[in-house]
Amino acid sequence: MKEGFRQAMAWLHTWAGLIFGWLLFAIFLTGTLSYFKDEITHWMQPEVQAYPLDDARSLAAAQTYLQQQAPNAARWFITLPDSRDPGLSVMWQDNNDPGKRGNFIQKVLDPVTSQPVQARESMGGEFFYRFHFQLQMPYPWGRWLSTIAAMVMFVALITGIITHKKIFKDFFTFRPRKGQRSWLDGHNAVGVLVLPFHLMITYSSLVIFMSMVMPAPIVASYGDDSRAFFNEVFPNTNNAPALGQPGVLLPLGPMYAQARQQWAGGHVGRLVVNNPGDVNASVNVVRAGADRVVHDFGSSVSFNGTTGELLRVSGEQSLPAAIGGSFYGLHMGHFAGPVLRWLYFICGLAGTAMIGTGLVIWLGKRQLKHAKTAAMPFELRLVEVLNMASMAGLMIAIAAFFWANRLLPVSFAERSDWEVQTFFIAWGLSLLHAVLRRGRQGWVEQLSLGALLFVAIPLLNALTTSQHLGVSLASGDWAMAGFDLTCLASGLFLTWAAWKMQRRAAPQLKAERARGLTLKQEAN
Amino acid sequence: MLLALLMCYAGFTALCLSTDRHHGELLHSKPSPPRRLTLRVAGWLLLALSMWPAVAASNWAQGVVEWCAVLMLSALLLVLLLPYRPRLALILAGVGLLASPVAAFALL
Amino acid sequence: MKSKPSLPVVYRLAVTSRVLAAVVGGYLMASLAAVCLALWMPASRADAVITGMMSSFVFYLLAVIWCFACRTAGRAWFGVMLPSAMFATLAGIGLWMTRT
Numbered sequence: 001m002k003e004g005f006r007q008a009m010a011w012l013h014t015w016a017g018l019i020f021g022w023l024l025f026a027i028f029l030t031g032t033l034s035y036f037k038d039e040i041t042h043w044m045q046p047e048v049q050a051y052p053l054d055d056a057r058s059l060a061a062a063q064t065y066l067q068q069q070a071p072n073a074a075r076w077f078i079t080l081p082d083s084r085d086p087g088l089s090v091m092w093q094d095n096n097d098p099g100k101r102g103n104f105i106q107k108v109l110d111p112v113t114s115q116p117v118q119a120r121e122s123m124g125g126e127f128f129y130r131f132h133f134q135l136q137m138p139y140p141w142g143r144w145l146s147t148i149a150a151m152v153m154f155v156a157l158i159t160g161i162i163t164h165k166k167i168f169k170d171f172f173t174f175r176p177r178k179g180q181r182s183w184l185d186g187h188n189a190v191g192v193l194v195l196p197f198h199l200m201i202t203y204s205s206l207v208i209f210m211s212m213v214m215p216a217p218i219v220a221s222y223g224d225d226s227r228a229f230f231n232e233v234f235p236n237t238n239n240a241p242a243l244g245q246p247g248v249l250l251p252l253g254p255m256y257a258q259a260r261q262q263w264a265g266g267h268v269g270r271l272v273v274n275n276p277g278d279v280n281a282s283v284n285v286v287r288a289g290a291d292r293v294v295h296d297f298g299s300s301v302s303f304n305g306t307t308g309e310l311l312r313v314s315g316e317q318s319l320p321a322a323i324g325g326s327f328y329g330l331h332m333g334h335f336a337g338p339v340l341r342w343l344y345f346i347c348g349l350a351g352t353a354m355i356g357t358g359l360v361i362w363l364g365k366r367q368l369k370h371a372k373t374a375a376m377p378f379e380l381r382l383v384e385v386l387n388m389a390s391m392a393g394l395m396i397a398i399a400a401f402f403w404a405n406r407l408l409p410v411s412f413a414e415r416s417d418w419e420v421q422t423f424f425i426a427w428g429l430s431l432l433h434a435v436l437r438r439g440r441q442g443w444v445e446q447l448s449l450g451a452l453l454f455v456a457i458p459l460l461n462a463l464t465t466s467q468h469l470g471v472s473l474a475s476g477d478w479a480m481a482g483f484d485l486t487c488l489a490s491g492l493f494l495t496w497a498a499w500k501m502q503r504r505a506a507p508q509l510k511a512e513r514a515r516g517l518t519l520k521q522e523a524n
Numbered sequence: 525m526l527l528a529l530l531m532c533y534a535g536f537t538a539l540c541l542s543t544d545r546h547h548g549e550l551l552h553s554k555p556s557p558p559r560r561l562t563l564r565v566a567g568w569l570l571l572a573l574s575m576w577p578a579v580a581a582s583n584w585a586q587g588v589v590e591w592c593a594v595l596m597l598s599a600l601l602l603v604l605l606l607p608y609r610p611r612l613a614l615i616l617a618g619v620g621l622l623a624s625p626v627a628a629f630a631l632l
Numbered sequence: 633m634k635s636k637p638s639l640p641v642v643y644r645l646a647v648t649s650r651v652l653a654a655v656v657g658g659y660l661m662a663s664l665a666a667v668c669l670a671l672w673m674p675a676s677r678a679d680a681v682i683t684g685m686m687s688s689f690v691f692y693l694l695a696v697i698w699c700f701a702c703r704t705a706g707r708a709w710f711g712v713m714l715p716s717a718m719f720a721t722l723a724g725i726g727l728w729m730t731r732t
Contacts, residue, residue, distance in 0.1 A: 005701050012700045154689065155696050172540045174603050193599040196592050203689065210685040216663035217670035217684035220723065221677050232678040293585035320679040324686060335586060339525060343593040350600065 006163055013159035014362065018383070020152040021359045022390035023135075027146060028355055029394060031132035031201075032348030035333060035341055037125025038084040039479035044405045046467045046480065047119035050086030051111060055268065058088045059252050061114035065107075066090055066276070067249070074102050076273040078252075081111065082290070084479075121416040122405055127423075128398075133205075136424070140212065147213050150205040157198055160191060167192060180364050187357035190350040197347040198354070204331035207324060233321065235298045235314055239274040239282045247279030247306040255308065259285035259301035262313050266291050273305060281305025288334075294322050295329035338478075359387050376439075385434040392446035393430025395494065399453035400426035402487070406464040440501060447498035455491030458484040525590050527577040527627035530620035532598040535570030537617035538563045540602065550610050571595070577631055649705035657712035658695030664719035665691040671726030 033040065042048065062078040070076065073092040081088050091106040108117045123130075134142035161167065171192065174185045191198070211218065215226075222229045230237060256268055269288035275281050287299040298314040298321070317325060329335065333344045363383050370376055376384070404422035408415040434442050461484055462468030472480035540546045542563035547555040555563065578594065579587030605613040669684035670677075695715075699708040 008701050009697070012696075151689065151692065154693060158693060158697070169543075172536075172543070172546055172603050172606065174607055176607050189600070189603050193603060194596045197596060206689045207686055210688070214663060214666055214685045214688045217666045217681045217688075220667040220727065221670045221681050229678060229681060232676075233682065292583075293589055318676065318679050320675065320682040320686070324682055327686075330589065335589075340590055340593060343590075343597055346597060346600075347593065 006165065009159040010163040013156055013163050016152050016159070017156045017355075017358050018362050020149050020156075021355050021362075022386050023145075023149050024153055025352060025355045025359070025390050026394055027132050027135075027149060028348060028352040029398075030128040032345055032352060033398070034125065034129040034132055035336075035344045035348065036482075037129045039125070039483060040128070041122075041124025041126065042086070042479045043461075043483040044122045044124040044402070045087075045108075045117075045119040046465050048087050048108060048117050049110070051081075053081060053083070054111070055080055055256065056253055058111040059256055059271070061109060061111045062088055062090050063249075063252050064114045065109055065116075066092060066273075069107075070094070070105075070276075072277045074275065076276050077270060078273075079270040080268060082267075082288070087117070120405070120408075120410040121413070122419055123416055127401070127420060133209075136420075143209055143212060147206065147209045150202055153202045154206065157191075157195075157202060161195075164188060164192070180361065180368070183357055183361050183364060187354060187361060190354045190357070194347050194350040194354075198351050200327075200330055201348075201351065204327035207327040208331060233297060235312065236272065236284045236286060236300045236302070239284070239302075240280045242275040242278040243280040245279045246277055247281055249273065249276050249281055249305045250308050252283060255283050255285060255301075255303045258303075258310065259287075262301050263287060263291075263299075276305065279306055282311065289329070289332065290334045293326065293329050293335050295325040295332065295334075297321070297325060297328075356391055359383075359391070363387060384439050385431070388434040388439075388442050388446060389427070389431040392443060392450055393427050393434065395450045395490075396430050396446060396453060397423045397427035399450060399457070399487075402457055403453060403460065406460050440504070444498050444502045447494050447501060451491050451494035451498055453491070454487045454494060457487040457491070525578065525581065525594055527624060527631060528574045528591055528594045529598055530624050530627060531570045531574035531577070532595050533602060534617045534621045534624075535567045535574065536599050536602050537614065538567030538570065540567075540606070542567060546606070550606075550614060577628065580631065646705045650699045650708045653705070653708040653712050654696040654699035657709060657716065658692050658699065661695045661712050661716040661719065662688040662692035664716050664723055667723045668719050668726065671723060671730065 058080050059078065066073075066076050066078070070092040072095055074095040075093045077089075077091040077093075079085075079089040079091075087108040088111045089106065089108055091104055093102040093104050095102055108119065109115065110117045133146045135146055136142065137145065164170075170185075170188060174182075174189050176182050176185075178185075206213075211230075218226050218229050252271060252273075256271070259268060260266065267288035267290070269286050269290075272284040272286065273281060274284070281304070283303045283305045285301045285303070287296065289295055294317070296314070296317050298317070301313050302311040303309065304311055333341065336344055363380065366380055367376070370380065401419055401423040404419045408418055412418070430446055433446065436442075437445060458469055462470075467477070467480050469481055469484050471477075472484070541550060542555065542560050544554060547553065547560075574594070575588075575591050578591035581587065582590070602613060605616070666684035666688035669687060670681045673680035673683055675683070695712050698711045702708050702711055
């Protein structure tokens, strides 16, 4: 390659961006939705009632339930309700197979009755959150793939910066209605103007899984005893082992209060009880992540579960731990209030748009070269199909997920699994549709379907529940109303996109029919 | 966050106007060297000073994050408005500057 | 219209070589750099390890950029393997020092 540095970086940017672009689009879109996962869960489980927050009552309710249902579990997790998530979430890890990673069972409780909420089973917003880093693949393969994608994203961002010659001159430049030029201007705009966010979100995602993907330093420094490393970094996980003798767990309320005292009024995020049925039970009271920007993994107060003795208060974070915690905290955005959360969401959409416009440009540039030939080469046709399915198809799948939530019977036992399956079935069908239809037509049809599905969601909500917009706006249930309104806005955006696509397609359709686009291998 | 937003948006507008191309598009004339310098200085100053209201409203870490968010999104707003509603883009900057003292007063 | 001649095999092999140098060689270099930081940084064991891991991705990025910016595929490998060897040596010395 005798080209210059910039050209080489442009080549790398183009190919890395294409190969991983489809996956990265999905990760970014579902990740962006995750910033409102609690609100999405609220819409998808409208039966979960929000009560005024009363931590003492919630904690007592959780303890009562867990004592009945899982007295001999390996661990209990109690996540207290907060302003965004009204659910009192309990989870336990069963102890059936010693030495094996026990199964996790989760329930959402009503803090007043201490019984499981009679709400439709659904993953809610958690589905998007888990998908964006696990990709519906078995542990740990999804995480590996998403982290590899993150590294490629990092390379694409930096090579993009290097390639963009006029990054300062063209800082404010956006020229619409000029075809490929506009797409590139748009790609540059959402890329450069929101660059701090893109760099932060990408690098932080690498840091989040760094112990998994870059374990060499741990092994070099700790040898066989990597457990010691994790105990130092996550002191919560360093708990006394079970002694095998039964013990009685004290009420958790006083421990909660003592922990809050240690934090001068800071909030409790969750409690982890290890070996609750054992005499050596330990309770970790973990601070709420929303308390500060820099996430402190160690911020917890530990007690002996049967004597109530204060075992350990986590100390100040070291600088490297604080830097790592900053990456984690910034990525998660737990600390963000409503306005900042919307800003996070918009930045995430900008990142998604950056990837999407890149994919469109990649194809558009090469399609121009082949505009006069009889047929599109196989490679370009493949890119066209994947572009359509990964972008318009994904949006249809998301809408289908919400439709399934409202249409599947509430009492249907496997409805949670079927909601997820509907998502993937819809996505798969959109891929099939993309294969069968020609480029522009396919886009118009998929965008239109997506538009229809999203616009109709508030109506669907009104027809299937009593929480429609009239009710939610009147009662100040902003999460419910916000969801309906955002779906409506998304639907309107997709309508506009479909209309634009249709307008541009119309004069070309006749000529295309005459030539007859077909799938064809590029002749050598 | 509102004051920071107003200041960032106005700052970016000033920086945008200080370039030949955009000054020509928006005000239909080439900026004279003293005007260009004033706009540049004013723009950077507004951007830098906008950090103060962001940090003053909440703690240091949260303030910096909010400032970055406001910075990015005010730039994005300006760039998306410019080709479609250039006059509105300029008017918003003007109104923002006028409203800033009011917003600042509300903060104190 | 005459169809484009497809890219020569030599070119494709060169690109593949660079990709391997970047992906595999780069990972090796990043890991070894991280290990060096973990062993040589004057901080607590855990802190040094964390710093090493967090910085590793920058080394990986530099390796990837080098592999595609340099003039030949051979240089790509050399440019990644030489620093890797250096880091490996430093790491080895670091390990030997902690053992004794």
